[in-house]
Amino acid sequence: MNIFxxxxxxxxxxxxxxxxxxxxxxxxxxxxxxxxxxxxxxxIDNNLQEKIASLTKSEAKIxxxxxxxxPTLQATPKILDTLKNEDVKATFFVIGKYVSKHPELVKRxxxxxxxxxxxxxxxxxxKLYASExxxxxxxxxxxxxxxxxxxxxxxxxxxxxxxxxxxSPINKSQKKKCVKLLQDxxxxxxxxxxxxxxxxxxxxxxxxxxxxxxxxKDKGTLVVLMHDxxxxxxxxxxxxxxxxxxxxxxYEFKNFYDLLI
Numbered sequence: 001m002n003i004f005x006x007x008x009x010x011x012x013x014x015x016x017x018x019x020x021x022x023x024x025x026x027x028x029x030x031x032x033x034x035x036x037x038x039x040x041x042x043x044i045d046n047n048l049q050e051k052i053a054s055l056t057k058s059e060a061k062i063x064x065x066x067x068x069x070x071p072t073l074q075a076t077p078k079i080l081d082t083l084k085n086e087d088v089k090a091t092f093f094v095i096g097k098y099v100s101k102h103p104e105l106v107k108r109x110x111x112x113x114x115x116x117x118x119x120x121x122x123x124x125x126x127k128l129y130a131s132e133x134x135x136x137x138x139x140x141x142x143x144x145x146x147x148x149x150x151x152x153x154x155x156x157x158x159x160x161x162x163x164x165x166x167x168s169p170i171n172k173s174q175k176k177k178c179v180k181l182l183q184d185x186x187x188x189x190x191x192x193x194x195x196x197x198x199x200x201x202x203x204x205x206x207x208x209x210x211x212x213x214x215x216x217k218d219k220g221t222l223v224v225l226m227h228d229x230x231x232x233x234x235x236x237x238x239x240x241x242x243x244x245x246x247x248x249x250x251y252e253f254k255n256f257y258d259l260l261i
Contacts, residue, residue: 039154040186048158049188051259056193059220063251065090065243066192067235068119068161069199070228071098071105078236079228080109086243089113089255092228093161096121096142103149110150115256117159118142118187125163129174135181158187159256165191190256192225196242198233205238212242222251 055064065083070076071094083090092109094116099106110116120128121138128138139160147155160182164170166189182189196212197203203211216222224242226235235242243253 037152038156038158039152040156042156042158048259049183052159052188052190055190055259056219056221056223061220061249061251063194063222063224063246063253064255065224065226065253066093066117066161067091067226067228068093069095069098069123069231071102071109072229073102073105074230075234075236076102076105076109076228079239080105080112080114082236082239082243083114084112086240088243088253089115089257090253091115091117091159091255093117093119094142094146095119095123096138096145099142099145099149103145106146106149107151113255113257115159116146116150116157117161117256118146118157119161120163121145123163125171128163129171129178132177132181135178136185139182139185139187156186158260160187160189161191162189167191190223192223193219194222195225196233196235196238198227198235199231201232203233205234205241208233208235208238209241209245213245216246216249222246 065088067076067079067090070092076092079090089112092106092114094106106116118139119142121141122128128135143155143157146157147153162168162175162178166175166179179189194212194215196208196215198208212224216224226239226242228236230236246253
């Protein structure tokens with residue numbers, strides 16, 4: 001009888017160890033597969049829109065690094081390498097047609113803890129604002145491609161960035177109408193308040209860093225706009241220096257998963 005009880009205790013202990021090992025494996029290799037897997041039915045904080053709207057008004061020294069227009073083979077892997085080495089989590093506003101071309105990069109970014117947000121399918125304003133259905137389909141089709149890449153068929157990022165930003169006067173009247181469409185899709189949008197101008201013209205790495213310093217001056221919370229492309233300038237070459245500078249200024253790095261809590 002005592003031997004039976006002992007064997008039962010050993011068996012329970014082994015099961016607990018196996019469960020713990022499995023949980024650690026999931027947490028290490030798929031850090032967001034349990035807690036924050038985003039879907040169309042996710043319970044998103046009702047105050048998310050308000051949180052995002054007031055984000056850059058905060059005096060807290062928090063930096064949200066965001067990268068638009070990827071993924072690309074030329075820049076995204078280098079950016080992911082640097083973020084991994086520096087233990088920084090960022091947010092990628094991806095373009096659907098490029099996700100379709102390079103799903104492995106989106107999968108890697110997701111599995112390394114970065115937020116995959118929506119930047120439309122084509123980055124073409126003429127297509128995006130052709131009609132309400134066109135706008136909705138651009139977002140949905142991008143989510144579909146992200147879902148394929150990360151093996152989440154019901155993926156919904158819940159955060160959108162307008163091409164050129166909502167603040168831009170380009171297509172302003174259409175964008176105002178689209179805000180209501182976003183709300184109906186359980187989406188909100190975000191711009192930025194800091195940038196290095198890597199999409200404006202060809203800059204050297206030193207110039208990009210100086211642009212960032214000027215843009216970040218005397219600000220609290222930063223939403224930093226960069227691009228994981230090499231179409232104009234190459235932010236991947238100055239990312240480590242940019243992170244070092246912001247750390248020296250006392251900034252803590254977060255991504256948009258932190259806003260969902």
